[in-house]
Amino acid sequence: MELGENQIKRYARHILLREVGGEGQAKLLDSKVLVIGAGGLGSPVLLYLAAAGIGTIGVIDDDTVDLSNLQRQVVHTTESVGGPKVESARKTIAAINPEVSFIAHNERLAADNAIDLVSAYDLIADGSDNFATRFLANDACYFARRPLVSAAILRFDGQVYTFKAYQDGNNPCYRCLFREPPPAGQIPTCAEAGVLGAFCGMVGSLQATEVIKELLGIGEGLAGSLLIIDALAWTFRKITVKPDAGCPLCGEAPEIRDLSIHER
Numbered sequence: 001m002e003l004g005e006n007q008i009k010r011y012a013r014h015i016l017l018r019e020v021g022g023e024g025q026a027k028l029l030d031s032k033v034l035v036i037g038a039g040g041l042g043s044p045v046l047l048y049l050a051a052a053g054i055g056t057i058g059v060i061d062d063d064t065v066d067l068s069n070l071q072r073q074v075v076h077t078t079e080s081v082g083g084p085k086v087e088s089a090r091k092t093i094a095a096i097n098p099e100v101s102f103i104a105h106n107e108r109l110a111a112d113n114a115i116d117l118v119s120a121y122d123l124i125a126d127g128s129d130n131f132a133t134r135f136l137a138n139d140a141c142y143f144a145r146r147p148l149v150s151a152a153i154l155r156f157d158g159q160v161y162t163f164k165a166y167q168d169g170n171n172p173c174y175r176c177l178f179r180e181p182p183p184a185g186q187i188p189t190c191a192e193a194g195v196l197g198a199f200c201g202m203v204g205s206l207q208a209t210e211v212i213k214e215l216l217g218i219g220e221g222l223a224g225s226l227l228i229i230d231a232l233a234w235t236f237r238k239i240t241v242k243p244d245a246g247c248p249l250c251g252e253a254p255e256i257r258d259l260s261i262h263e264r
């Protein structure tokens with residue numbers, strides 16, 4: 001792909017980076033990323049992926065913008081309150097970078113659409129706010145053989161990780177770390193426990209950085225690692241996580257062979 005004059009100007013600060021260059025930028029322009037959730041994490045991810053010139057960005061979310069979202073969900077504006085989140089995201093992304101081809105999936109990720117949806121993209125970024133979706137995204141990306149860059153946040157704690165368990169090497173899946181969703185009510189949601197809006201922006205930016213690194217294949221990724229950020233203490237810890245031979249999805253004797261366990 002030859003970059004046009006305007007593209008060379010728009011992406012000049014990327015192209016200057018030895019690790020990106022014109023070739024890397026062309027790769028980003030040719031990439032397709034699906035973002036799960038246009039919320040606290042999905043918002044900064046969407047903004048930075050659009051600005052970075054990811055050629056095709058899809059977003060799946062069936063929610064509407066609520067006034068209480070605006071404290072952290074920076075892809076939405078006050079004007080969008082009451083409207084579908086995917087349409088609000090479409091408007092903002094078009095304003096940032098009209099080059100991006102945007103695909104709105106105004107639905108929930110479910111057992112019957114997950115494989116088709118994730119298969120249509122090169123990489124999935126999960127910023128969903130619930131365990132059911134996080135486990136479903138993990139399982140679907142494993143079966144569809146798509147890298148999954150996932151992040152989670154609660155109060156002042158954030159985590160970022162990448163899963164490529166379909167590949168050989170030190171590649172655990174989400175279930176290697178957390179076997180199954182915790183019982184309902186055991187871990188509070190952001191709606192119950194709160195979250196610092198600016199910190200969502202930070203964790204989402206880390207997630208977007210990891211997405212871009214994965215697409216370009218540069219540096220050290222977070223596959224096989226768990227990045228844990230504590231915004232009160234200001235500690236960043238990167239711990240190694242290993243694949244679990246007993247994992248019901250990617251282990252030696254898998255029990256999960258399709259997405260039927262997610263069917264309601």
Ligand SMILES: [Zn+2]
Pocket residue numbers: 165172173174175176177243244247248249250251
């Ligand atoms: Zn696993």
